[in-house]
Amino acid sequence: MSKALRIPIFYLPIFAILILWELAARLGLLNPSIFPSLTDTLVAFVRLAEKSHLLAHAWLSLFRQSSGFFLAAVFGIVSGILMAESRTVRNILEPLLRATFPLPKSALIPLFILWLGIGDSAKVAAVFLGCLLPIVVSTFNAARGINKQLVWSAWSLGTPKWLIPWKVVLPAALPEIMSGLRIALALSFTLMVSAEFLIGQRGLGYLISTLGEDGDYAGMFAAVLAVTVLGFAADRLFLWLNDHLLAWRE
Amino acid sequence: MMKAPSHTLWLRRAGARYGSIVVVLILWELTTRTGIFNNFLLPPLSDVLYRFALDFISGEIPRHALATAYRAAVGFAIAAGFGILTGGLMSMSAVIRRIMEPIVSVAFPIPKISFLPIFILWFGLDDLSKVLMIAFSCVVPIISATYLGTTTVDKYFLWSARNLGTSRQALFWKVIVPAASPQIISGLQVAFPLALIIAVVTEMLTGGDGLGGYMIRSVRFAQSDKVFAGLLATLFTGLIFIQGFAMLRARLLVWHNETAVTAAG
Numbered sequence: 001m002s003k004a005l006r007i008p009i010f011y012l013p014i015f016a017i018l019i020l021w022e023l024a025a026r027l028g029l030l031n032p033s034i035f036p037s038l039t040d041t042l043v044a045f046v047r048l049a050e051k052s053h054l055l056a057h058a059w060l061s062l063f064r065q066s067s068g069f070f071l072a073a074v075f076g077i078v079s080g081i082l083m084a085e086s087r088t089v090r091n092i093l094e095p096l097l098r099a100t101f102p103l104p105k106s107a108l109i110p111l112f113i114l115w116l117g118i119g120d121s122a123k124v125a126a127v128f129l130g131c132l133l134p135i136v137v138s139t140f141n142a143a144r145g146i147n148k149q150l151v152w153s154a155w156s157l158g159t160p161k162w163l164i165p166w167k168v169v170l171p172a173a174l175p176e177i178m179s180g181l182r183i184a185l186a187l188s189f190t191l192m193v194s195a196e197f198l199i200g201q202r203g204l205g206y207l208i209s210t211l212g213e214d215g216d217y218a219g220m221f222a223a224v225l226a227v228t229v230l231g232f233a234a235d236r237l238f239l240w241l242n243d244h245l246l247a248w249r250e
Numbered sequence: 251m252m253k254a255p256s257h258t259l260w261l262r263r264a265g266a267r268y269g270s271i272v273v274v275l276i277l278w279e280l281t282t283r284t285g286i287f288n289n290f291l292l293p294p295l296s297d298v299l300y301r302f303a304l305d306f307i308s309g310e311i312p313r314h315a316l317a318t319a320y321r322a323a324v325g326f327a328i329a330a331g332f333g334i335l336t337g338g339l340m341s342m343s344a345v346i347r348r349i350m351e352p353i354v355s356v357a358f359p360i361p362k363i364s365f366l367p368i369f370i371l372w373f374g375l376d377d378l379s380k381v382l383m384i385a386f387s388c389v390v391p392i393i394s395a396t397y398l399g400t401t402t403v404d405k406y407f408l409w410s411a412r413n414l415g416t417s418r419q420a421l422f423w424k425v426i427v428p429a430a431s432p433q434i435i436s437g438l439q440v441a442f443p444l445a446l447i448i449a450v451v452t453e454m455l456t457g458g459d460g461l462g463g464y465m466i467r468s469v470r471f472a473q474s475d476k477v478f479a480g481l482l483a484t485l486f487t488g489l490i491f492i493q494g495f496a497m498l499r500a501r502l503l504v505w506h507n508e509t510a511v512t513a514a515g
Contacts, residue, residue, distance in 0.1 A: 010351070010352050011352045011356075012352070013348075013349045013350075013352050013353055014352050014353065014356055017353075034371050034372060035372075091266050091269065091270070092269075092270045093270070095266075095267055095268055095269065095270045095271045096270055096271060096274065099271050099485075100485070101492075102443075102485060102488030102489040102491070102492045103481070103484060103485045103488055104443060104446035104447040104449070104450050104484060104488055105447055106447045106448075106450045106451045106454075106462075107450050107461070107462070107465065107480070107481055107484040107485075108481075109451075109454065110454070110465040110466055110468070110469040110477050110480070110481075111477060111478075111481060113469050114291065114469055114474055114477055115291055185359070186358065186359050186361070189359075189360075189361035190361045190362070190363045190387075190447070192361070193361045193363050193364045194363055194451040194454075197363075197366070197367075197451070197455055198451075198454055198455065198466070204364075205364070208364060208367055209367055212367040212370075212371065217371065220367060220368070220371075221368070224364050224365060224367075224368060227360075227361055227364040228360045228361070228364065231359050231360040231361045232356060232359055232360055234359065235358070235359030236359075
């Protein structure tokens, strides 16, 4: 099988679902007032792009999601590595992590409304804190699980002690860190949309809920489709990046 | 290392386990009492605990916590049943695997919460839309964990069972599912926090009962002590579920090596 065909063939069931959706709508099996057809949704998508600044909403959402996610990645990886390497840092952070871990992260949204109001910063903060914990925990576990011989060899070859966490531990733990980041990436989209549902103006979550309140259900489906495509594209971009970053393995 | 007398050892262990939490809580109380922090934005810890106690005794917090816990548990149970079955079937049948693999791979990264307004449109503002939203969000990680767990079951188990004349159905329920149960339960443990996250968000959006509704109403009425009391109640709800899961895991996997290890360590 040629490579160009493999991907479309793999996704065949997805296309089948889309065709079934359209067929069911055409055959009148779906109530058109609450379940628009695929073509109606796509038409609404074009309309939103032309008239309702869909792109501007999407950029804003992506900005909130990615700034929260990147901040969480940087802080999370650094503190996870430090926790694994330093007993003092571990003694300080581990109890706090254990105490806050059971909190469902979306419960922080009201707190950020209280603290930061309804602007961008509340949404970025919700994404940041929500993603931070899972990243710290997965980095910590990954860094603790690496082969200790790597550290010993680097040490005996004269690597300065302060460089070992960043030059040895981090690269060795990277595959596991990346799988933690992938889960956090999906969570970042969930938190972004949830926060936008709840607070403020603009953004895809806001667009979905206002279109729904206006009774423009085809538009609402189109905006949901936009979020879905973004989340999916971000994940595939991440996987591509992952393969390139980890190309040195094996 | 020199062996410390047992009572100081206990103290040191407690210090390492809870020390920084205690420090943070004391700092919280001191900074708010001395007016370094605005008491509206950060009410003193003692005020929050007092509010928590009042709303707990009045029955408000228990009622909301039970509503949230109920929705999360029902939605999660649906996801678990459906997810384990689907994941298992994927490893048993090539056709089902062929159909489900792309669906799972697309459904994994998409923010399923964005479907919530659609669910509300279809199933109303009541429990049904919330429970289904929770199930929809949790099912994907459970399917993939079950699929991974059941495909990597030791082939010798399968061969010996087949040799002894086990039927296909019995093979699935009596051999494959038990052998894959550590991975399946890990998948359930990973998916469960999602159930609470989604439960809280759906409640915030639709108002009504549940801890999410309690907190979002408190923000709108500018009752910041209630926001924190709600956070505390949500934390405890999560804690109870997570502890329950850990106990269930230890009980169900009593035969497995990992239980012996954790019991010893």
